[in-house]
Amino acid sequence: DLGRISSHEVSRVTLLPGAQTVRAGSRAVAGVIVVDTRRAFRPEVSAWMADHGARGLRAGASAGPLGITASREQYADHFPYTVPEVRGGGAGVRLNAGGELSTATARLDGPVELSVRGSESDRGLPGTTTNPTPRAAAHDRTLFAGARMAGPVSWSGSLQWLETRAADPAPPTGPAYDSYTHGVGGTLAAGHRAGTGVWGWVGEAGVSGEVRGDRFAGDGVRPGSSFTHGAFLANAVLHRGTGTIWTIAPAARLDVWTGQTTPKFSFRLDAGWQRGRTGITAAIGSAVTP
16 A cells, blocks of 8 residues: 555655566566655654645654654545536535554664564445445554565565454445454565676676465455465676667566466566667566466
8 A cells, every 4th residue: 555655755766667577576467666765864743634634643763774754644534526427416425434544664774674564544434425334444454574685695574464354333235244354474585696797798697586475364264264475586687888788687487376386487578778868678578476
């Protein structure tokens, strides 16, 4: 949910369009949005207000390698809207559409970078404009902890826990419900990169492997629901030339996951030409996502 990343924390956003699963993982079937957050910032407090009572408060500070931020936002619960189904125009009131969101993050930079992020939200579930649900609500909580180390030998690992409860004591159609689901997941990845050269092309090549496991329980899933996924990646970035620079970046990946006994192969080849500030790039490849 990109809405849980405060714009105050962002230093740069990069969009990589197209299927990127070979390099970025099995969830990048339609592209990647890379959000780089700021490493250091002075103590700051900010607040905002918007229409229909929406408001928010955020505070953050960094000291040396440690950075901490916290925020709380409240969204409009009832607000007017135009009803397109009414001939000649019409107006209605959107009910049960608001909620509250609290987030906190902490990151410790160093040879091993550590990060912790948590969020909690209470929100209404308004339903459609033609079939509103004035009393439905959801309560969500998430907690993420990760560690990573960059360099010729790199590794990363993470643990994530989440839970959600959705309830409606008097839905407009169907029986009342109170559904609770929770889950835990973990990832582990390791890789090695080294300088290489072939036929006048120089650059870096590397290999890496990663595994992921998730397990869920509750009213919204079957008992003991789990998912596992593993992948092996080999890639390189090579270039040649001085004034005019040519670049090629091949990558190949094998994926295997729960329910699939045969690994699936995918590949990608990027090529580029650059002279001064002018550049042309082209890519061809495939994608696999479980």
